[in-house]
Amino acid sequence: GAVVSQHPSWVICKSGTSVKIECRSLDFQATTMFWYRQFPKQSLMLMATSNEGSKATYEQGVEKDKFLINHASLTLSTLTVTSAHPEDSSFYICSAPPRGTAGEAFFGQGTRLTVV
Amino acid sequence: KQEVTQIPAALSVPEGENLVLNCSFTDSAIYNLQWFRQDPGKGLTSLLLIQSSQREQTSGRLNASLDKSSGRSTLYIAASQPGDSATYLCAVPSGGYQKVTFGIGTKLQVIP
Numbered sequence: 001g002a003v004v005s006q007h008p009s010w011v012i013c014k015s016g017t018s019v020k021i022e023c024r025s026l027d028f029q030a031t032t033m034f035w036y037r038q039f040p041k042q043s044l045m046l047m048a049t050s051n052e053g054s055k056a057t058y059e060q061g062v063e064k065d066k067f068l069i070n071h072a073s074l075t076l077s078t079l080t081v082t083s084a085h086p087e088d089s090s091f092y093i094c095s096a097p098p099r100g101t102a103g104e105a106f107f108g109q110g111t112r113l114t115v116v
Numbered sequence: 117k118q119e120v121t122q123i124p125a126a127l128s129v130p131e132g133e134n135l136v137l138n139c140s141f142t143d144s145a146i147y148n149l150q151w152f153r154q155d156p157g158k159g160l161t162s163l164l165l166i167q168s169s170q171r172e173q174t175s176g177r178l179n180a181s182l183d184k185s186s187g188r189s190t191l192y193i194a195a196s197q198p199g200d201s202a203t204y205l206c207a208v209p210s211g212g213y214q215k216v217t218f219g220i221g222t223k224l225q226v227i228p
Binding site: 049 | 217
């Protein structure tokens with residue numbers, strides 16, 4: 001299947017700092033990527049849709065100024081958590097859908113963010 | 117808005133047992149359904165993808181069925197092994213173009 005690589009797999013940062021998470025499609029191009037997050041004992045929830053060459057679209061309740069998304073190329077989307085706070089500590093994971101895969105979703109390895 | 121429910125939330129079985137995990141969804145207008153496995157602190161491993169035109173898919177000891185009209189899917193695991201211990205997630209497309217809605221998952225523990 002298609003490979004989606006996410007980096008880093010885990011990060012610890014101080015409150016008030018920013019953290020960047022990368023999502024790469026390794027063997028295909030993705031004009032659209034999706035970012036999800038998962039709080040403890042909750043389901044994975046869609047945060048935003050990253051669109052190559054245009055602005056991301058955010059789900060209701062997700063602050064676009066706090067979670068900056070950049071999709072500058074067909075193989076890379078980045079999520080930057082700005083001015084991180086402990087409540088942003090979560091598991092973040094990206095998805096990229098290759099064309100011609102009959103709708104199968106491929107996910108990165110995920111990033112465990114801990115803000116202290 | 118699509119909602120996905122998974123039952124049971126947790127399951128503990130002795131090694132060797134066959135088991136069934138359940139998934140239900142509210143909007144039956146889906147074009148596929150996917151089952152994933154998530155190990156603690158890790159990403160998602162895709163197990164099975166069922167297209168809306170299919171009724172079941174099999175991979176090794178795993179068999180997933182789909183009844184679109186009733187909004188249900190089941191994941192059957194045969195001869196469970198301790199290595200099967202993980203959280204199993206059901207996911208269906210929502211709002212088009214391959215973004216998905218997940219259930220909260222079933223946490224499975226297989227006891228040696």
